[in-house]
Amino acid sequence: MTESSGITSFKDIAKAKKIGSTAGTCSQVSLKLMAKKANVSYDKLNVVNIAPPIFASAFTGGGIDAAVGWAPWTMTLPPGVKVVSWDSEYGGVCPSINGLRPEYIAKYPSVPQRLFAVQAEAREAIAKNPQLAIDALQRSLQISPAVAKEFYEKHCCSRMPTFEQQLDPNSPWSLVNPAGGLAAQALLASQMLHELGTIPAPLKPEMIAEAIDPAPLRKFLSEQKTGERKTGER
Incomplete structure (x- = not known):
C-alpha cells in the first residue's frame, strides 16, 4: 500500500482507490477474503487485473495505490510502498501444488x-549451501541478488x-x-x-x-x- 492511501492493514481496504490483483489466482482469492473479513463488499472495490511483477511500475505510475500479491514481488516495491498485512492475518490460502495426471x-x-x-x-x-537456491531464484525470477537472498531467508526452502x-x-x-x-x-x-x-x-x-x-x-x-x-x- 502507498503511504498516502491511509491503509494500515487489510481492514482499511475500502480506502483504496485502485487495487492491483490477479484474476484466477490466490491474489484474487486473498482480496476476496480480506473484503469478507473487513465487512466490505468486494463489488465496491475498484480492482485492476494485473500480475504481481507489474505492481512496482503500476505503483510508480500511479495506476494503483494498493495491491495483493506474493513474494518476491512484495520485496520489489518502490519507495513509499510497504506491506501492511500478511495472509495469516486474514486467513489467506495459496498452496503450492505439484500434480500429475x-x-x-x-x-x-x-x-x-x-x-x-x-x-x-x-x-x-x-x-x-543456501547460495545454490539464492542463485537459482535470481536467475529464474530475474530479480536482484539482494531480493533473491531476502526471498530465500523469509519464504523459501527451509520453510517448505x-x-x-x-x-x-x-x-x-x-x-x-x-x-x-x-x-x-x-x-x-x-x-x-x-x-x-x-x-x-x-x-x-x-x-x-x-x-x-x-x-x-x-x-x-x-x-x-x-x-x-x-x-x-x-
Missing part, C-alpha cells in the same frame, strides 16, 4: 518417485513443509486430512473464486479428496527408510 502416472509409474528423489536431493544440497508434515493429518500442509490441510485450502479457494464469478461452481469436497493422492509420497518415504536400513546393515 493419473493416466500419465499409469504410463510412467516411476515419475512420482523420481520427482520426490530430486526434491529430497535439492533440499539436502541447499541445506549445505517436510514430507513427513505432508503425511501428518494434523499438519496445515496435510495431504491425508480430507477436512483440513491442502483439501481445506483448495475448497476455500474454489468457493471464493466461485463467488467472484471466476469459475462456474466451487469444487466438491469429494472431488478434491479424489484429486489428492498421498500414496506416492508414502511409497517414497517407505522405500527411503528401507534403503537406509539396508545401508546401515552393511
Whole structure:
C-alpha cells in the first residue's frame, strides 16, 4: 500500500482507490477474503487485473495505490510502498501444488518417485549451501541478488513443509486430512473464486479428496527408510 492511501492493514481496504490483483489466482482469492473479513463488499472495490511483477511500475505510475500479491514481488516495491498485512492475518490460502495426471502416472509409474528423489536431493544440497537456491531464484525470477537472498531467508526452502508434515493429518500442509490441510485450502479457494464469478461452481469436497493422492509420497518415504536400513546393515 502507498503511504498516502491511509491503509494500515487489510481492514482499511475500502480506502483504496485502485487495487492491483490477479484474476484466477490466490491474489484474487486473498482480496476476496480480506473484503469478507473487513465487512466490505468486494463489488465496491475498484480492482485492476494485473500480475504481481507489474505492481512496482503500476505503483510508480500511479495506476494503483494498493495491491495483493506474493513474494518476491512484495520485496520489489518502490519507495513509499510497504506491506501492511500478511495472509495469516486474514486467513489467506495459496498452496503450492505439484500434480500429475493419473493416466500419465499409469504410463510412467516411476515419475512420482523420481520427482520426490530430486526434491529430497535439492533440499539436502541447499541445506549445505543456501547460495545454490539464492542463485537459482535470481536467475529464474530475474530479480536482484539482494531480493533473491531476502526471498530465500523469509519464504523459501527451509520453510517448505517436510514430507513427513505432508503425511501428518494434523499438519496445515496435510495431504491425508480430507477436512483440513491442502483439501481445506483448495475448497476455500474454489468457493471464493466461485463467488467472484471466476469459475462456474466451487469444487466438491469429494472431488478434491479424489484429486489428492498421498500414496506416492508414502511409497517414497517407505522405500527411503528401507534403503537406509539396508545401508546401515552393511
